[in-house]
Amino acid sequence: MYLKLxxxxxxxxxxxxxxxxxxxxxxEFSYKLELLGYMLGVSGRPLCLSSPVxxxxxxxxxxxxxxxxxxILEENCELLDQCLKSLFPLPPLEKMMKEEGxxxxxxxxxxxLYVESLKALGKLMKTLLEEEPTTHWFQEMFQ
Numbered sequence: 480m481y482l483k484l485x486x487x488x489x490x491x492x493x494x495x496x497x498x499x500x501x502x503x504x505x506x507e508f509s510y511k512l513e514l515l516g517y518m519l520g521v522s523g524r525p526l527c528l529s530s531p532v533x534x535x536x537x538x539x540x541x542x543x544x545x546x547x548x549x550x551i552l553e554e555n556c557e558l559l560d561q562c563l564k565s566l567f568p569l570p571p572l573e574k575m576m577k578e579e580g581x582x583x584x585x586x587x588x589x590x591x592l593y594v595e596s597l598k599a600l601g602k603l604m605k606t607l608l609e610e611e612p613t614t615h616w617f618q619e620m621f622q
Contacts, residue, residue, distance in 0.1 A: 480530050483521060487535045490514055494542035508546040515543055515558065522565045531592055537562050537599040541606045552619055555607045559620060562600055 497503055522536035608620055
């Protein structure tokens with residue numbers, strides 16, 4: 480888990496460094512698709528809220544999405560779909576607590592990671608929608 484988190488953090492830092500350069504709009508990041516695939520692999524697994532791996536992977540996907548080359552609409556829809564599938568099958572927090580026999584105090588880190596993961600998903604959705612803000616794009620993304 481530590482190696483995954485370190486790798487994800489490095490991907491985010493590289494993405495942010497590229498975006499902060501003057502020529503970021505001209506720069507074509509040749510490993511973007513490979514890294515997106517890896518991040519989707521991490522976030523697409525059954526979500527375990529005892530670690531921030533999924534949350535961080537979704538954040539990294541958001542940062543990578545801003546880099547060139549831009550993805551086509553279908554690729555962006557698939558990206559968002561995979562992230563949604565990694566978060567929404569989770570049972571309600573109360574049910575997880577009963578199954579695990581955890582107290583409210585024990586559940587706070589899990590609840591925090593769940594909320595942060597949903598916020599990261601919202602940021603990713605915003606980033607993908609800003610890519611090409613047209614009516615068709617919005618309709619496709621929300622379907």
